Amino acid sequence: MFAVIKTGGKQYRVAAGDEIRIEKIDGAAGDTMALGDVLMLGSDKGVTVGSPLVDGAQVIGELLDTNRARKILVFKKRRRQNYRRTKGHRQWGSLVRIAEIVAPGETAKTKLKSTTAAPKTADKADAAPKAKAAPKKAAAPKAEAKTEAPKAAPKKAAAKAGNDDLTQLDGVGPAFAKKLNEAGVTSFAQIAAWTEADLDSLNETVSGLKAKAEANNWIEAAKSLA
Numbered sequence: 001m002f003a004v005i006k007t008g009g010k011q012y013r014v015a016a017g018d019e020i021r022i023e024k025i026d027g028a029a030g031d032t033m034a035l036g037d038v039l040m041l042g043s044d045k046g047v048t049v050g051s052p053l054v055d056g057a058q059v060i061g062e063l064l065d066t067n068r069a070r071k072i073l074v075f076k077k078r079r080r081q082n083y084r085r086t087k088g089h090r091q092w093g094s095l096v097r098i099a100e101i102v103a104p105g106e107t108a109k110t111k112l113k114s115t116t117a118a119p120k121t122a123d124k125a126d127a128a129p130k131a132k133a134a135p136k137k138a139a140a141p142k143a144e145a146k147t148e149a150p151k152a153a154p155k156k157a158a159a160k161a162g163n164d165d166l167t168q169l170d171g172v173g174p175a176f177a178k179k180l181n182e183a184g185v186t187s188f189a190q191i192a193a194w195t196e197a198d199l200d201s202l203n204e205t206v207s208g209l210k211a212k213a214e215a216n217n218w219i220e221a222a223k224s225l226a
Contacts (some may be wrong), residue, residue, distance in 0.1 A: 001043040003101050005059050007036030014098045027063045031113045032099060035061045039055055041103060048104075056104030060112065061096040068116040076211065085211055162179060163190045168225060170216035179206045191222035 008023030023128040027033065038057040041048040041217045048054055068090040076085045102108045163186045183205045185191065194213070196204075203210040213219065 001041070001101050001103070003038055003042070003057070004040035005036040005038055011039065014101075016098055016101055018063070018098045019095060020061075020098070021069075021093050023097050024066060024092070025063065025094045026094075027066075027113075029063055029065060031063045031092040032060055032110055033112060035059045035096065035098075041101070043103070054104065058099045058100075058102040058108060059098060060102065060108060060110045062099045064091070064095040064097055066094045083215065085214070087211070114139070136193050164225070166191075168222055169218050171212045171218075176206075180209075188222040191198075191218055192226050194219055 001014060004011055004013050006012075010022070012020050012022070014020060022035070024051075025033070036059070037052075038054045038059055039050050039052065039059055041054050050057075069092075071088045071090050072088060074087045077083060078085075100108060101109045163181065166172050166180055166185070166188075167174060169191075172180070180186075183202060185202070191213075199210040199213060
């Protein structure tokens with residue numbers, strides 16, 4: 001029996017015992033889990049094509065290892081500008097062995113090891129403090145709620161006033177400035193204090209940040225604008 005599954009935006013044709021490398025998934029080695037969506041099933045009885053999925057079908061895999069793939073070198077060059085940049089990237093991924101393919105109407109022989117038990121108990125623990133806090137909100141007078149609303153406005157205004165206009169830097173448009181703000185970069189003083197380690201860390205959150213910063217000399221520009 002074989003199956004075609006979709007996970008991480010890719011499709012894989014798998015059979016029991018196959019080992020495939022997919023996107024990074026949470027869990028420890030030895031954990032078993034249902035993999036993606038089943039698009040097609042094939043066996044001696046024929047082929048079942050989902051519309052778009054095969055209802056009741058499961059592909060169960062065992063997590064073998066989670067690591068980074070081999071390094072891929074990305075080389076960038078700009079003609080007549082003496083600009084050359086080489087950057088390496090290693091993508092995280094998980095190695096999974098297909099333990100079982102379960103057809104519709106059949107019962108899985110492999111027991112799934114859930115890795116979400118801890119977060120669920122944490123959610124229940126968080127629910128208790130919220131329930132206790134409810135009477136405090138109910139006991140508060142309506143008049144106090146009305147007076148608190150205008151106080152919130154100056155805080156928002158102060159937060160906006162604290163942000164520098166990052167579009168003054170070369171290569172930064174409104175869209176990229178928004179990405180920087182979402183990553184916690186809101187002022188020229190922060191950019192002026194960047195180190196090589198900071199650039200590498202932020203580049204994982206905002207793709208292309210390090211190349212733009214080095215090409216347009218943001219750190220020196222930020223020092224003059226701060």
